[in-house]
Amino acid sequence: MxxxxxxxxxxxxxxxxxxxxxxxxxxxxxxxxxxxxxxxxxxxxxxxxxxxxxxxxxxxxxxxxxxxxxxxxxxxxxxxxxxSRATLTSQRKEEFFKEYVKPMTVEAQKLDISPEQLTAMVSRGLAELPDNPAMERSGSA
Amino acid sequence: MNRAVNVARMQLINKWTFLGVPAIVIAGAFAVSWAIWALIPDSVETQMYSGAGQAVMWYFLVLGIQSLTLTFPFSQAMSVSRRNFYFGTVGLFALVALVISGLYVVLGAVEQATNGWGVNGIMFSFPWISDGPWFEAFIVYFMAMVLLFMIGFWAATIYKRWTVTGMVILWISVAAVVLALVALATWTESWPSVGLWFTQQTPLTVSGWAALTCVVLAGGSYLTLRKATP
Amino acid sequence: MSDSNNAVIEVRNLTKRYRSEKALDDVSFSIAANKIYGLLGRNGAGKTTLMSILTAQNFKTSGHVSVFGQSPYENEKVLPRICFIRESQKYPDDFTPQHAFRSASLFFANWDQAFADRLVQDFQLPVKRRIKKLSRGQLSAVGVIIGLASRADITFFDEPYLGLDAVARQLFYDHLIEDYAEFPRTVILSSHLIDEVANLLEHVIVIDQGRILMDDDAEDIRGTAHTVVGPAAKVDQFVARREVLHTERMGSFASVTVSGVLTDAQRDEAMALGLELAPVSLQQLVVRTTMAATESDFGGTDRSAETLEVSK
Incomplete structure (x- = not known):
């Protein structure tokens, strides 16, 4: 117990x-x-x-x-x-914007990352998205 | 009232406190006394007294103190009202005192029948106390035990409520009252009549005075306990 | 404030004076039925005195106390529904835990002996050893077992974890949650170790120097204070017109704890100013509030309020 x-x-x-x-x-x-x-x-x-x-x-x-x-x-x-799953995922998308995308843009501005560079970075992140966990680790190195 | 009965049952949970220890005290005191009597030569000629039988009475003085200093705080944790703690504890004690007094009377009768346990010893049936009918001795033993318990219980309630200061004031007051009475008797040259008064007392009148004292102590300890904190 | 309709305890303007010292100073609050309350505060804040008066083990100097709508003193309708084993509980001489549990079964109508036996096993309590020979932790376990197995309508736990090791403490918290869920009742848990019990509490009453500093639902308090960290000038700008609980400065940096829930807009503002926002735990909040109260009393900083922290 x-x-x-x-x-x-x-x-x-x-x-x-x-x-x-x-x-x-x-x-x-x-x-x-x-x-x-x-x-x-x-x-x-x-x-x-x-x-x-x-x-x-x-x-x-x-x-x-x-x-x-x-x-x-x-x-x-x-x-x-x-x-309920569909309801939740659509809710979470809105939250995703607030919790992840907005802070990211603030930080990007601080570091003088241009919108184009930012978009490119997001694309790179998506491309490096792991199908295997090893990839994830090397991606952050 | 049911909870007062449960207080008595709680006091008996540890069988040693109210039953085991008194039994051992009586048996032990008797055994030691008897052994001493038997060792003394020519024992059949003279009567020999032993005060060992009183040991259990003094034990009850200690119990009276303990039941308040330790059992009372515990009873508070058991959500027992002060009233129920009081009646349960005093009631149980009175019951135990009744049983032991009865035992003393029986043992006193055996003592007389066996010529002082075969060695001419006296432990339970003292002259004066046991001269009258059996119930006189019974009442004397009972009142003596209850009185000792009430003294212990009352002193402990005073201590519980007013701690050391209370105890000091209490015993100074008791001493002052005794001294005042002695001074009064001396001053009025009434010692002979005081002495006379004492010689006139019978076991029953002494028990009466003890009962009166018990009532005062019981009332006093109840009122003190009503405002005591654990 | 709790709904007074289902209040099991009502306290109004309660004051307790020991000679010149005020142990409780004009205290008012109420306790609702079937919730777990935390009575939090430093050692000597007045927690035990308060619980003693609520259970009629001690006497008030002035004010009003009612339990189940009546005065608890010598009240046979109230007392049997209450269980309060104090932290320094005394037991009859030569009593063993077994004796104590048998006594409890005489006086608490809901006593569950099977539950008590399970707790004895879990706490590995030697039930046949004399209580006066038990360790501090085992002594606490005796009180905890009586408190849990009595299932009284109102149960007080007075610093129940003293001397208990981490495993035993966790056992106590787990049993409390499980048994409370099955047999809901009013539980008042006094503690100066707040972190450990914080998640168990539904309502929090913080007491300091005999006065109530906080009386709120635990969930309402969570998230009502934040620590803002960043360049001092920007921090000061952000916290202006907010209630500051605590300030620490290091060079040009500042860390300021403010109370109040942050709106999304305010979070955005902090983000834009480059400030870090950190949530404040219930324990930190209590410590800060207590210290703030002490400071306003004496006009100075009283670091001793830090003794509330678990890592002392």
Whole structure:
């Protein structure tokens, strides 16, 4: 029961935990670890695994219910709603712009990287995208 | 009230405290006394007294103190009200004192029937105390035990609430009262009548005075305990 | 503020004076049913005094305390629903853990002996050794086991981890989460090690020098403070008109902790100014708030508030 898992290490400081739980579930849906119509672990299981307050875990799950990502089957538990993966990926694209592209452009400006150079760099990054992990490592060297 | 009964059960959880140790004290005191009597030659000629039987009574003085300094804080953690702790503890003690007093009376009867355990020793049936009917001795033993317990319990409540300062003031006050009484008796030259008064006491009147003291101590310790913190 | 409709504890203007010293100074708050509360503060902040008064083990000087809507003192309707094992709990002489657990089973209606037995195994507690011969950690384990297995409607844990090793502490937290999820109840966890318990808490009450400094939902606090790092001039520009909790300077660089949630626009502004933003943990926030309060009291810096940190 008390194996030395480290689910707790995933939880970051300084950000509401229920948001992080919601994101972790979303990630699993996007990755396909939680396919549509599959059952989601119970809030108790989330609480025990991530070592967080059960009410906080429930808040994270309920947020996804409110968003229509999860739905409740009475007496059974929470399930991933049909079509939720598509909804999440399109949401994430908007967030991707805010969280990755914008900081990148700021940094690029600092370093006097022209828009053309930036586009070229992005293309190079895409070209070096690994099919094998070894490629990824050599790419950063 | 159920919780007061549970306080008594809690006190009995460690069988040694209220049952084992007193039993060993009585048995041990008896064995030692008997061995000494048996070793003394010509023992059948003269009667020999042993105060060892009182040992268990002094043990109850210690118990009275301990039940307050250690068991009371624990009872607070068990969410027991002060009232229930008080009635459960004092009630249990009274019950144990009843049993032991009965035991003393029985042992006293055996002592007399066996000519002082075969060695002319006296440990349970003392002259004066056991001269009257059996219930007189019973009442004397019972009141003596309860009185010692209440003294210990009361002193401990005072300590619990006012710590060392309380103890110092308490014993100075007790000493002052005793000294005042002695001074009063001397001043009014009433020592002969005081002496007379003492000789007039019977086991039952002494028990009566002890009972009165117990009531005062019980009331005092209850009121003190009501505001004590663990 | 918690919803007073389902409040199990209400405290209004509570003051406790020991001679001239105020252990609690006009404290007011309420505790809602079935949440895990953190009662956080430095050693000597007044945590144990507060819990003692709530459980009628100690007496208030003035103010109002109600538990389940009634005064807890000598109250047979209230006391049996409360469990408070203090950090320096005394046990009857010659008592063993087994004796203590048997006592608890007499007084706590929800006592679960099977659960207590499992906890004994997990904590590897020698139940037949006399309590006065136990180590500090084993003594803490006795209190933790009584607190958990009693399943009282309101359970207080008073610095429950003292002397426990890392494994035992983790066991306690895991059992608390699991059992609380199965049997929801009100838990008040007093602690000066905040990092360890932060994620278990639903609500946080911070007490310092007998006064309440914070009384908030843990989730609401998370993300309400940030440390801004960068060139001093730019940092100062960014933090102007914000509530500054802490400032550190090194040459022309500054690191300033400010409270308040950042909007996306503000994040963009910080990014444009070339400033780094770092989130502040609950523990850092409590330390900063406590220190800020101490500074405003004495007009100087009191580094001793750092004793709150786990890495002392």
């Amino acid at each position: 008390h194996d030395d898992h480290d689910g707790a290490a995933v939880i970051e400081e300084g950000r509401p935990i229920f948001l992080q739980i919601a994101e972790l579930i979303e990630n699993d849906i996007i990755d396909g670890n939680l396919p549509e119509e599959s059952q989601v672990p119970s809030t108790t299981e989330f609480a025990a695994f991530y070592r967080i307050n059960p009410a906080t875990a429930a808040k994270g799950v309920n947020r996804l219910v409110d968003d229509g990502i999860l739905y409740k089957r009475r007496g059974v538990g929470m399930f991933v709603a049909a079509g």
